[in-house]
Amino acid sequence: AQSVSQHNHHVILSEAASLELGCNYSYGGTVNLFWYVQYPGQHLQLLLKYFSGDPLVKGIKGFEAEFIKSKFSFNLRKPSVQWSDTAEYFCAVNRYSGGGADGLTFGKGTHLIIQP
Amino acid sequence: EAGVAQSPRYKIIEKRQSVAFWCNPISGHATLYWYQQILGQGPKLLIQFQNNGVVDDSQLPKDRFSAERLKGVDSTLKIQPAKLEDSAVYLCASSLEAGVTEAFFGQGTRLTVV
Numbered sequence: 001a002q003s004v005s006q007h008n009h010h011v012i013l014s015e016a017a018s019l020e021l022g023c024n025y026s027y028g029g030t031v032n033l034f035w036y037v038q039y040p041g042q043h044l045q046l047l048l049k050y051f052s053g054d055p056l057v058k059g060i061k062g063f064e065a066e067f068i069k070s071k072f073s074f075n076l077r078k079p080s081v082q083w084s085d086t087a088e089y090f091c092a093v094n095r096y097s098g099g100g101a102d103g104l105t106f107g108k109g110t111h112l113i114i115q116p
Numbered sequence: 117e118a119g120v121a122q123s124p125r126y127k128i129i130e131k132r133q134s135v136a137f138w139c140n141p142i143s144g145h146a147t148l149y150w151y152q153q154i155l156g157q158g159p160k161l162l163i164q165f166q167n168n169g170v171v172d173d174s175q176l177p178k179d180r181f182s183a184e185r186l187k188g189v190d191s192t193l194k195i196q197p198a199k200l201e202d203s204a205v206y207l208c209a210s211s212l213e214a215g216v217t218e219a220f221f222g223q224g225t226r227l228t229v230v
Contacts, residue, residue, distance in 0.1 A: 044221040106158030
């Protein structure tokens with residue numbers, strides 16, 4: 001069974017610091033990759049996604065992620081975080097074949113706190 | 117565009133009781149998912165529908181959980197009888213086309229079993 005590992009469960013940063021959240025997955029076939037964010041009291045929202053093409057993906061709110069196939073990784077980055085980035089971040093993967101894709105497998109999440 | 121609607125938002129029941137959750141996906145979305153999110157963990161897929169057919173229910177505890185998607189639109193998830201370990205947030209999500217477009221999530225139903 002596929003699995004997703006997020007390396008940091010809790011991260012505390014100051015405003016303007018750079019952010020990198022690690023994500024590794026365990027499936028060797030064709031995959032789609034996602035980062036979702038959950039702000040306090042809100043539903044899961046898509047930050048960015050990778051289906052194919054350029055492995056450097058840009059998302060909303062200045063976030064980006066790089067797919068490195070040889071390392072089975074899809075790390076999330078942001079050069080300068082803001083207090084409003086305080087949230088729970090989830091990496092997710094699904095497998096894709098010609099017949100479609102299965103449901104998402106999520107990591108355990110990273111709780112990010114940005115201190116003013 | 118309206119999002120994925122779920123109800124109720126909160127539910128408290130006693131163990132061994134039954135409970136049902138409802139989901140209305142985004143209009144036109146063929147794929148519908150139910151996830152269970154236990155506190156401190158990421159969401160776990162319970163069941164995936166494509167229109168009104170089940171694609172994957174391998175992680176659904178079928179002795180107590182059931183789900184249906186009549187007419188390929190709304191869906192209900194039922195637990196009967198509930199156990200303490202079923203306390204979680206139940207998330208519904210939908211996508212236009214699985215594997216091609218992303219999934220959109222509802223607010224979820226927070227279930228507490230006492």
